[in-house]
Amino acid sequence: MEWFTAPEYWMSRLVFQRALAGVYLFAFLTAALQFRPLMGERGMLPVPRFTARVPFRRAPSLFHWHYSDRFFAVCAWTGCAVSVALLAGLDGYLPLWGAMLLWLVPWALYLSIVNVGQTWYGFGWESLLLETGFLAVFLGNDEVAPPIVVLFLLRWILFRVEFGAGLIKMRGDPCWRKLTCLHHHHETQPMPGPLSWFFHHLPGPLHKVEVAANHVTQLIIPFLLFTPQPIATAAASLMILTQLWLVLSGNFSWLNWITIVLAVPALELPADPPAVPDAPLWYVVVVLAVGAFLLFLSHRPVLNMLSRRQIMNRSFDPLHLVNTYGAFGSVSRIRYEVVVEGTLDDVPREDSEWREYEFKGKPGDPRHWPRQFAPYHLRLDWMMWFAALSPGYAGAWFGAMVERLLENDRATLRLLRRSPFPPDQPPRYVRARLFRYRYTSWRELRETGACWERTYVREYLPPTRLATVAQRS
Structure with missing residues (x-):
């Protein structure tokens, strides 16, 4: 089974899993602390009203079977608890099948929240977390080396995030092609951060350099993710640096952080992986079947990226398994x-x-x-x-x-x-x-x-x- 696994990515998997658990924690914490006024029983967009008109098959969720504010709170805080357990490495102490089930819990709980979240959960990073979290279920634990198929599919998500965002910019607002969008973006972005004022006042030529560098990172570098090492590591590292720059310039929820997390499996981090037996046959069959199914579903985001009428941030299935991404195809000039x-x-x-x-x-x-x-x-x-x-x-x-x-x-x-x-x-x-x-x-x-x-x-x-x-x- 040597063809099935890549032991040299042992440390990369470990860092990825712990970082993803951290993102899950913020997502569930946000839900637990904000859901009542937004979509609770007396919320602005109540969940019961939504489930009464939208069938389960269109928006699979636990809350189709039962909803109360108390039940939602239990689900959200359970998601927080499981995220903390995964952050602490509990999956490493379980058998392989147990670890997979443990990773399945936050994905199923968060899917239930997103699918009834309506306007409040209409952001691209919700689907991005779900798509990434679903693949994490099949990444394995200390009983097996990281499966190559899952590592490839994680890079495929990162490719679509970056390349899709690059395409939507080039096809959208002319200021991206003129390299002038950052003359306005830091002032008009949805939620400025503490350093955004200073970013806005950077010299105009430097803003143009930023935009040009962004185009390179989003339109050229993503292809290098599928090249041999150390080129793939260099490409992923450049993406991480770009995302950290965005973290400093504004408040974009966990969009930048989940993108950084996705870049980690492409890094060949130094490690001395322990000797483990070959992956069990049932695990190989499951991973290959899931991988083939996700690759089949990928034809829809590929067609979207190739289309002149490319759309941003859309899920093509109610489970959010394979999605299309993109951001800021247009930039406001006035706030x-x-x-x-x-x-x-x-x-x-x-x-x-x-x-x-x-x-x-x-x-x-x-x-x-x-x-x-x-x-x-x-x-x-x-x-x-x-x-x-x-x-x-x-x-x-x-x-x-x-x-x-x-x-x-x-x-x-x-x-x-x-x-x-x-x-x-x-x-x-x-x-x-x-x-x-x-x-x-x-x-x-x-x-x-x-x-x-x-x-x-x-x-x-x-x-x-x-x-x-x-x-x-």
Whole structure:
């Protein structure tokens, strides 16, 4: 069975598995701490309402059989516990079949969450974690050397992530071909990080070098993943460095981290692998069958990459086994933000005392410097960025959010950085206004201490009270 395994990747597998368990932990922690106000029984997009209209075959999930907020919490915290166990290496103490079942648990639990997550879980890194997590089930433990088929398929995912992202950029916004997208991107990205202001103020020629280097990393380097060592290691290392640069420049949830994790199996890390017996026949048959099936499913993302109408971040099957990826095919030139405010006045007027709600990650008060949250994912903050692009992105949940704010709903307020109203005194009216935001200059930063400057654009939602929200819903 020497043809089936690659013992020299023993250490690479170990690092990959522990790092993937860490990403799983952040994903389940995000779900456990945020699900109630987003999609709980009284959430903005309740799971029971979704499962009532979408059949199991279209969105397989445990929650089709039973849903309660308590059951969801049990599933999410169980996912956290299993992730910690895998992070600690429990799979290495189990027989091969037991380790595979243990890795199957977080995949099945997270699939159940993603498939009922609706808008809140419509991001490409959800499918990326599921596709990677499914392959991790078949990577084996200390009883067998890493199977070559699974190592190849992990590189195949990384190839599609990088090459698909490169293609969507070249086919999309002309600024990628002109090398000028980074003149805007650091300012208009969904959730800036603590260093994004400084990245934005880098010299224009350096921004062009960044874009050119990105094109090389995404359009040329991915092919080197399938070359002999040490070229494949060099290619994967370059991808890791690029992703670390992106980690510094913004808050992209765990997208960059899962991409780094995917690059690890392509690294030939120094190790002295222990002697292990040949892989059992049943394991060889299962791995080969799964590999052949996944390669067959891969024709759909390949056709998508070859198409001039390439789409980003789409799952072709309800289990998210093989997907297509891509990001920032277009780059906004202007940043808009929805600012949500409330008042205690019985009759709302323009000169009323309107108090602003502060979100954790999205820009609000111009003096509040962005914080680092990734790989933790602030789902409401991300969707507020989409809501500012177009009200169509917020139609399904924005009214419900306003209703919860008018009720001083404690679960919803936990998603925010600060509510301007005491718990026993909810606002009488809530409104939303659209502002244009731009980074301040070095001089403005020194004079005002503010990293943002904002300008009122228009009304986004007129003053609304509970009766008005109820009528609309």
